Amino acid sequence: MKPWRKVAVIGAGLTKFMRRALETGRELSFYAVKEALSSSGLKFKDIQSVVMATAPDAFDGVHMKGEYLADGAGGFKKPYMRSYVGGGSGVFAIIHGWYMVASGMFDTCLVVAEEKMSSCQPHPQGAFNSIYDHTLERPLGVNLLWIFALEMQRYMHVHKISEEEIALVSVKNKKNALDHPSAQVAEEVTVKDVLNSEIMAWPVRRLMVSPTSDGAGAIVLATEHIARRVSEKPVWIEGVGWCLDTSFWTNRDLYYPDYVEKAARMAYEMAGIKEPSKEIHIAEPYDPFAYKELHHMEGLLLCKRGEAPKLTAKGVTQRNGDLPVCPSGGLLGVGNPIAAAGLMKICEIFWQLRGEVGKRQVPGNPKRGVAQAWGDLMQVGTVVVLGI
Amino acid sequence: MKEQRVGIIGVGAVPARGVSPDVSYREMIFEAAQKAYEEAGIEPQDVDTFVCLSEDFNEGVSIFDEYVPDQLGAVLKPVHTICGDGLYGIASVFMQLRTGVFQIGVVEAHSKLSNIVIRGEVEEMALEPLCSRWTGFHPYFVAGLEMRRFLFETGFKEEDCAEVVKRMKMNAMFNPLAAHPAKISVDDVLDSKPIATPLKEFDIAPQADGAVVIVLAREDVIRSLKKDAVWIEGISFFTGEPHLDSRDFGKATYAELSAKKALEIAGIKNIRKNVQLIELCDVFSYKALQHIEATGLCKKGESGILLKEGFFDFDGEIPVNLSGGHLGIGSMPEATVLYQVLEVVKQLRGEAGKRQVKNATIGLVQSWRGIPTSSGATLILGV
């Protein structure tokens, strides 16, 4: 079903992604918002509503942290709402902003994503323990890496994928990130480096994992008549989709993300896309772990099941390839302040379509891109198609 | 097609209670969902979008939205969480239905507060960490300071707040879903333990466990289903001053802003003339009075006087919190306000039994996110 109103992205801003930021979460949010506003052509007084995305309260260590972050995000005396789908929150944020504006309730919406993971001790990963079932899983002494390792193993097993093929994703994204000013862990590494990095939870190795980060991002959304008036290059939200699978994750075959496919189909239908691999020019799938980029390319229907590693090996997903994937450098290279990392992908598509990314620019004047995030217990897919 | 209305076609709730050790949150929500779908005459497959309300630390689970789809029949469907009270959930679904993409949406809220061993520890974490957590006090101190300031600015006495408690708990006697009905006196409230003066134990709504599910749909769908709906005439949500250091402690800014906007959307100029019943947040006794004034029902300093005169009673001019409110139903951070929505829906449909208000066509529901926030919403329902 087509939405009744068109919504555009007209501004975007990011902070640096950092292991330990001096700034508070409220201050990081402000930096991102200020940058997004100044690039949008709107003033703060023109902003009618604010959306906040931020992942577990257990990172920042503030209960109801959406309320705590409100002032830095521009929520003072404004309609302000926080949505939440775990790791999918960053890409969901723009969907939330989209329906606020597409509903006709608001003409403009400021969408902010923040994460300050460094407050959490002894290690931010500790906060993730509490995502497992409290009665049937946590007593086993769980850690976050388990679920990724279990999923990666299953994916590799079903499609007979090698570690080398997965390592290529780390190599590509970390290199792409060298050109990203926000990047936290950009570096030139080889497949050998990745395969020699220590095993964390086999088959996951250190260089296949994104870091924990502090950071924020923001975008400005506007309804059609405002976007056309104030923006020279509005980027349209052509399709949105989201989908949540069962929490009984041990009852599913993890080799394929059905929830991503469902979310993608919803977004493509809205955007009128029939052949995603041909009609989409850039993709920013969620890549907190190297295999995830491949897994998600398949869920996004950008290739057949099990084919993503082959395309990667052929160089198709390089910036100058036929289908550039994570030209930003992704979470593996730029960093992973959870919700902000998702919004970073939206920012990347926005800037790529406007031709504003300098050395990161993919060739051929791309007209359409897809961004996707994932979260929860390998369970939620959030997908957005942007176009000019 | 552009300005399609949105209406409520089904509500379901389990009776609120102090503890609920015989059921898991999943089982509680499943029961509420079954009731709501049955009333709406739909199956979960018919639903296009689901919104769940929760905060991680209240559940003891990070990324709690993982655990919501199954008991709602929402597996592999669009589902997301809103971190706000129940009215934020209704606002979210309302907006989604108005995009034109969705036809039927569901809002879910629940509470298992009884599962938190030391709730004060969780609540303290909502305070800004560097300047507001130094005390080691239960955050009720914020309410104590607010209450004193409110009494100072209005000239009300603690007795006036105690009147609220007496009346709300009495109202709850007639609501089978309420967890904390009681017949008590003003003196009982005044004699209760001081918590953060002038706030006393009975000024605070006792907590409860419960679950509510509400089904909303777009006008064209409601027509084709041949259902009677309770329509959303206006909805608005606002954050006031998020931090304590710049807040006006005598005022509920969020309530003033959201009520004004919601009434404007509904085209209501005179709330006293056009609204027949009101449900508002009374999680602390003084909040009821503050919110009565903030919605524009009366001037500042009048609410307590009108309350004593019976203006807000069942047989008064405009009944307030016939459900019993937070003080009577029990405090459930996201869910209580949806029990209040349920009350207004039943009233407007003429299904409220003994406590049925005559000729009610418009009702207003107002919410607050609780300490230490300054966020809240207003919903106007009509038939």
Add this chain to the structure above:
Amino acid sequence: MKKVEKNTEIRIWKGEISVYYLYTPGIAGEKFFESLKDGKFIASKCSECGKRYIPPRIYCEECLSEIEEYFVVPNSGVVESWSEVYLTADENFLDKPVLIALVKIDETDGKLILKALEKVEIGDRVEIVFEEKREGRISDIKGIRRR
């Protein structure tokens, strides 16, 4: 739907979220807490709309301008509210309550919640007393006293 029928069959599973936190005060907060060490109050002021913040902020919540102006404000203010607090965060009941007050700090639009060292009323002018030994925490403030 089946439910538990005997209370002897009721099962509860206990657990916790076992993390702790190191909070840092950020750019404006670092300035504020550093100045507390010297027994001074630092506020910040929006050059666009004039709103003055204590604790200071690097942005104005009203107009979202960036704030760069910091200034020292007097250790004094006016009581806007007060309370005797009996209940602690870990839900213990104090025999002897602690008196706290909401104090609007002079020459700012900001308020702090502080311990009151003596009985106060709304409207009282008060001064802020610092601890002898200070380490850059809000607890460096001993409390308030009437002027």
Add this chain to the structure above:
Amino acid sequence: MKVRGKDLKKEEFERVIKIEYHPKLLYAWDAGYAVGKFLSGLKEGKILGIRCRKCDRILVPPRAFCELCFVPLDEWVELKDTGRVNTFSISYISWDVKRLEKPEIPAVIEIDGASEGIGILHLLGEVKPEQVKVGMRVKAVWKKKEERVGAITDILYFKPLEGELK
């Protein structure tokens, strides 16, 4: 684009003002009907599943409703305490990202008697990391009867069935 933020190096982080805060985030979760009965089963040394009459799946861990059919469930089935490894990991990292001396082997184990693909999360033991394979047949190793309390840890781990380690 202006990209801001100050990344504190480790020694800079040592110098800035910090407030340490230890919350007591304690919970006592109600297990309810389905999980409660499952825990009671574990205490008896049994793995209980539940069957949906509508879709005919036998599910574990049990739940009071079918998440696909949206109907209540109450038909209990005693499952075997054997199963098959669906996927596994060899984890060298503790929850707070410290290096483990001896790796842990978490796995999703499809339980015999439950429908195909229906498994639970548990640990593998009495097996060398390099011997573990997807598809390996395993059996629960239980705590002694008097030590069982009605917890998922009443099963210590699953070990390979005889003949699986060739």
